[in-house]
Amino acid sequence: MTSAKELFDRHGVKQLGYYVESIEESAELMHEAMGVGPFLDSGVTHFDACDVRGEKVPLDIRTALGHMDDIQIELIEISTPGPDPYHEMGRFGLHHFCVYVDDVDVAVADLVDAGMSVAMLLQSGSGQNIAYVDARKELGQYIELCTPNDRLWETVKGLHDQADPAGPALIPISALMGK
DSSP states (O other): OOOHHHHHHHHOEEEEEEEOSOHHHHHHHHHHHHOOOOEEEEEEEEEEEEEETTEEEEEEEEEEEEEETTEEEEEEEEOSOOOSHHHHHOSSEEEEEEEEOSOHHHHHHHHHHTTOEEEEEEEOTTSOEEEEEEEHHHHSEEEEEEOOOHHHHHHHHHHHHHOOTTSOSEEETHHHHTO
């Protein structure tokens, strides 16, 4: 069994996820105030049946990814009424940090053994398994666990590194598809 500390030491925190009311407003604010971004807006993804605390529920989620140096920032808008870990948080703001893991199931089991509970399991559009572990009691937020997606990381990081600071705060993913 791997302890939570060993898990974080091995892989590090890769992303901070913010549950927001408006991706446009949040992207603009973070871009102007902290130089985050530009954010890559992936649009809305519909999941027919996410596993939320053992119950299959639909989820419509819109995300945008940006960088602040080597930390990825994720903005998350939810348009379904819940239940889900976003509404469960009870507020907008910092929602989770993401740790890359070699095996999501093993990492989830290790955190459950440490006393945390699984809040949500889903599979991304690219087939990536993602788990949210409820660490609100221990850390004040959730922990997202997923395997690395190096191509996505490098794309978003490259946008940040090459961006004109006076450029847009939010770029639709469709704008990159033609490149």
